[in-house]
Amino acid sequence: MILEPVLTSAPDWAVRHAAVLVVVVPMLLAPLLALSPSNRLAWILTVAGTAAAFWFSLILLAIIQEVPGSAISYALGNWEPPIGIEFRVDALNAMILVLITGMGALASFIAWPTLAAEFKGERLNLLLCAFLLCFAGLAGVAATGDAFNLFVFLEVSSLATYVLVAMGAGKDRRALPAAFSYLVMGTLGASFYVIGIGLLYAATGTLNMADIAEQMPGLSGNRSVQAGLAFILVGLGLKAAMWPLHQWLPNAYAYAPGFVSMFLSATATKVALYSLIRWLFTIFQPDLAFESAVLQWVLAPLAMAAMVICSVQAIFQTDVRRMLAYSSVAQVGYILLAISVGTAAGVSAGLLHLFTHALMKGALFMAVAGICFAYQGSTIRDFAGLGRSAPFTMAAFAIAGLSLIGVPLTAGFISKLQLGYALLDQGWWWAAVVLVFASFLSVIYIGRVLQAVFFEPPLNPRKNNKEAPLLLLIPLWILALVNIFYGIDAGFPAGLAADGAAAALGLGAAQ
Amino acid sequence: MKSDHHLILRVIAKTLLPLITIYAFYVQFHGEVSAGGAFQAGVVLAVAVILYALIFGLAEAMRAVPPWFARGLAAAGVLIYGGVGVWAMVQGGQYLEYQALFNEPPGGHNGQHTGIILVEIGVLFAVAGAMVSIFYALAGRVAEIRDEDW
Numbered sequence: 001m002i003l004e005p006v007l008t009s010a011p012d013w014a015v016r017h018a019a020v021l022v023v024v025v026p027m028l029l030a031p032l033l034a035l036s037p038s039n040r041l042a043w044i045l046t047v048a049g050t051a052a053a054f055w056f057s058l059i060l061l062a063i064i065q066e067v068p069g070s071a072i073s074y075a076l077g078n079w080e081p082p083i084g085i086e087f088r089v090d091a092l093n094a095m096i097l098v099l100i101t102g103m104g105a106l107a108s109f110i111a112w113p114t115l116a117a118e119f120k121g122e123r124l125n126l127l128l129c130a131f132l133l134c135f136a137g138l139a140g141v142a143a144t145g146d147a148f149n150l151f152v153f154l155e156v157s158s159l160a161t162y163v164l165v166a167m168g169a170g171k172d173r174r175a176l177p178a179a180f181s182y183l184v185m186g187t188l189g190a191s192f193y194v195i196g197i198g199l200l201y202a203a204t205g206t207l208n209m210a211d212i213a214e215q216m217p218g219l220s221g222n223r224s225v226q227a228g229l230a231f232i233l234v235g236l237g238l239k240a241a242m243w244p245l246h247q248w249l250p251n252a253y254a255y256a257p258g259f260v261s262m263f264l265s266a267t268a269t270k271v272a273l274y275s276l277i278r279w280l281f282t283i284f285q286p287d288l289a290f291e292s293a294v295l296q297w298v299l300a301p302l303a304m305a306a307m308v309i310c311s312v313q314a315i316f317q318t319d320v321r322r323m324l325a326y327s328s329v330a331q332v333g334y335i336l337l338a339i340s341v342g343t344a345a346g347v348s349a350g351l352l353h354l355f356t357h358a359l360m361k362g363a364l365f366m367a368v369a370g371i372c373f374a375y376q377g378s379t380i381r382d383f384a385g386l387g388r389s390a391p392f393t394m395a396a397f398a399i400a401g402l403s404l405i406g407v408p409l410t411a412g413f414i415s416k417l418q419l420g421y422a423l424l425d426q427g428w429w430w431a432a433v434v435l436v437f438a439s440f441l442s443v444i445y446i447g448r449v450l451q452a453v454f455f456e457p458p459l460n461p462r463k464n465n466k467e468a469p470l471l472l473l474i475p476l477w478i479l480a481l482v483n484i485f486y487g488i489d490a491g492f493p494a495g496l497a498a499d500g501a502a503a504a505l506g507l508g509a510a511q
Numbered sequence: 512m513k514s515d516h517h518l519i520l521r522v523i524a525k526t527l528l529p530l531i532t533i534y535a536f537y538v539q540f541h542g543e544v545s546a547g548g549a550f551q552a553g554v555v556l557a558v559a560v561i562l563y564a565l566i567f568g569l570a571e572a573m574r575a576v577p578p579w580f581a582r583g584l585a586a587a588g589v590l591i592y593g594g595v596g597v598w599a600m601v602q603g604g605q606y607l608e609y610q611a612l613f614n615e616p617p618g619g620h621n622g623q624h625t626g627i628i629l630v631e632i633g634v635l636f637a638v639a640g641a642m643v644s645i646f647y648a649l650a651g652r653v654a655e656i657r658d659e660d661w
Binding site for chain 1: 582583585586587589590593594596597599600604605606607608609610611
């Protein structure tokens with residue numbers, strides 16, 4: 001495999017403790033940042049911490065890929081798993097961990113060029129501290145194998161996210177109400193999730209996910225379990241911005257500082273979607289009659305509604321960041337639609353789209369962050385004529401935009417194709433029609449921006465050409481090129497997604 | 512500050528403060544065998560500072576316990592807790608495995624005792640620091656727009 005050199009070059013301690021270090025390193029760097037005397041030092045530590053976490057998650061992935069279908073179990077404090085807290089990494093969360101930590105590393109990279117000017121005082125180290133906590137929380141959600149531990153990490157990341165969103169207030173006061181409504185909705189989601197856990201605990205007497213999964217076949221038809229599933233679905237649906245529980249998302253993404261929107265769009269909803277997949281397929285088995293009804297009659301209609309309605313809403317936005325945020329809700333719809341098919345092909349397509357969507361939305365938000373920094377504006381009118389004054393930034397934006405639409409030779413095309421195959425295999429031709437229709441809608445909203453960027457004269461003629469800062473251009477182009485590369489050779493992400501889907505569905509079947 | 516208003520309040524508060532502080536440490540160190548623990552102890556400790564601020568004014572409290580100290584205390588608490596975990600790792604155990612702290616054979620309890628006490632101290636610091644910081648942030652907030660400007 002490609003990742004073998006990572007494993008052979010890694011020291012023994014890193015291989016042994018990678019599952020927990022991916023969370024512990026950023027988690028312990030965060031308080032150090034709060035004490036850091038200088039902003040620049042804090043930023044260097046942030047980059048180092050996220051890069052280290054990325055390295056650990058690559059090690060995890062390499063270990064998993066050595067033995068297909070294996071899982072790494074790490075007992076915290078050496079307490080045996082059903083009683084103690086367990087970190088459990090299999091092909092599914094190894095993929096998610098690589099995604100989160102990779103995007104986190106790129107996001108931390110662009111934090112300095114976009115924020116150093118805005119936060120000249122002492123607050124940047126605290127902002128980066130919150131960022132690392134959010135990062136550690138998301139990695140923890142992905143790594144843990146304990147249902148309640150997942151809730152704790154979800155709260156760690158959410159609380160940090162509220163702070164991060166509110167930090168946009170220096171530029172735009174609307175960040176404060178956005179953060180507050182996110183706080184209210186996010187807390188509701190977390191409480192629903194924890195109520196669901198409570199009901200399941202009442203029925204099974206355990207909090208370990210694998211242990212709950214083991215007991216699930218004997219509990220089909222149990223009301224407490226069904227109610228638990230419903231609560232967990234709503235709770236995680238809120239966190240994942242499942243339509244119509246997405247009201248917090250557009251404002252939060254639009255008014256947060258640029259690198260925060262980039263990081264959140266690429267990771268926060270993805271982690272909630274991962275937990276949803278984990279719950280729906282690993283713990284509850286989709287062959288339970290109740291759950292297949294939920295998938296087909298609740299998830300699928302909501303997903304299709306999201307794809308159409310939020311794409312239409314995106315068309316009517318004047319602010320590019322709000323447009324991208326509505327598009328994110330629509331893309332969550334694509335992923336949920338794929339999940340709701342309930343087959344291995346469907347989950348695999350959903351995971352692939354989750355992966356590619358993180359790549360393209362990350363690139364889009366990163367380009368917008370660069371433009372906001374260089375030109376102090378993010379409406380479509382502000383973008384007019386930027387194709388000439390910031391060609392490199394805008395070319396990357398265009399590549400990612402085409403990938404979002406699903407133009408052939410981009411990553412978005414591959415994942416939408418897989419999604420279409422999965423739908424048609426199941427005979428859901430009507431869902432495939434909605435998929436194509438929603439893609440046409442995305443042509444319109446991305447097309448509006450691209451038209452302004454490349455074909456309209458600038459609003460007020462600018463004196464000089466001004467690109468986004470170089471430190472932002474490098475990660476931006478990495479993402480853009482990855483989008484093209486995976487559009488031509490999708491072997492790596494498609495393999496990850498297929499393995500992940502097998503792991504999601506397999507653990508339950510193996511019992 | 513020199514006025515004689517609230518003289519009784521001040522005298523009573525002054526006698527209460529040491530008691531509250533000692534009670535916090537009692538809850539902290541008795542937590543192993545009875546109800547309560549580091550979280551409660553941290554809150555009680557923070558209450559002492561908050562009571563001081565309520566009676567003697569925020570400025571006085573911030574002089575006694577500066578905001579940077581409260582914040583540092585919270586950060587140090589997290590570092591102590593996580594540091595115990597890393598210490599266990601360095602000694603060849605799992606993360607947070609107290610038994611591994613001194614490489615004891617099964618049956619030895621030094622590691623368990625040291626580990627739990629250090630972790631509890633970490634929680635005490637983190638909770639007390641966070642509580643005081645939150646209080647300072649809420650109490651010290653200045654309205655950015657004055658009422659007349661509306």
